[in-house]
Amino acid sequence: MDELHKIARAYYTTANEESKSQGRRFFNSIDHDRNRRITIQEYLPYMKRNGHTKMANRPFFEYLNESRTGELEFMEVMTLFYIIKSGRKLCDGCDGLLKGTFFSCTDCFDLDDESFNLCSECFTESSYVHPHKHFLDNYVILENMKVALAEREQEIRKMEAAMANHGVQNAGASDAIVLYNQRSRSSVFATVFQAVATAATAFSACTIM
Ligand SMILES: [Zn+2]
Numbered sequence: 001m002d003e004l005h006k007i008a009r010a011y012y013t014t015a016n017e018e019s020k021s022q023g024r025r026f027f028n029s030i031d032h033d034r035n036r037r038i039t040i041q042e043y044l045p046y047m048k049r050n051g052h053t054k055m056a057n058r059p060f061f062e063y064l065n066e067s068r069t070g071e072l073e074f075m076e077v078m079t080l081f082y083i084i085k086s087g088r089k090l091c092d093g094c095d096g097l098l099k100g101t102f103f104s105c106t107d108c109f110d111l112d113d114e115s116f117n118l119c120s121e122c123f124t125e126s127s128y129v130h131p132h133k134h135f136l137d138n139y140v141i142l143e144n145m146k147v148a149l150a151e152r153e154q155e156i157r158k159m160e161a162a163m164a165n166h167g168v169q170n171a172g173a174s175d176a177i178v179l180y181n182q183r184s185r186s187s188v189f190a191t192v193f194q195a196v197a198t199a200a201t202a203f204s205a206c207t208i209m
Pocket residue numbers: 091092093094095096118119120121122123
């Protein structure tokens with residue numbers, strides 16, 4: 001069984017009743033004729049109507065249809081539910097679903113809907129058109145997000161301490177608030193990614209020597 005089908009099955013099996021009924025509502029919203037199976041004639045219009053245009057095609061339907069019956073059964077639709085809900089990305093090079101390790105442009109990472117992601121093959125073979133050059137894999141990104149969040153936590157605590165010492169009306173505290181606002185989630189990530197991307201460039205320069 002494909003990895004994503006396994007993950008989706010594991011989530012569904014262990015989900016609470018509320019989440020399971022969400023899954024059933026999702027299935028019913030696609031299953032127009034209520035026969036408990038989804039045909040491609042039901043699948044395609046649903047996907048297009050809901051803005052999932054990159055997944056609105058026959059190859060993707062066939063990927064979901066692991067049982068090869070030509071119609072999606074309930075658990076196969078739960079894989080789709082998981083893919084949509086978890087915000088799984090498609091490769092911006094080949095449009096394939098990103099299942100394992102993938103590479104993300106560090107300049108575009110913060111732009112939720114416009115992040116630019118590549119499967120290992122497209123990244124390695126440079127099979128893409130994109131103006132930026134700094135990419136990191138999703139595991140490195142996850143680690144750096146943890147570091148960035150920890151740094152931000154620390155900064156918030158410092159700000160809070162400064163505000164408690166000086167009172168919010170005082171000029172020092174309002175400076176602190178401005179600084180706090182400037183250090184938004186995205187700017188923290190952008191700074192971290194910039195640093196890691198620079199380090200990665202230096203590292204590859206070293207290995208060439
Ligand atoms: Zn690709």
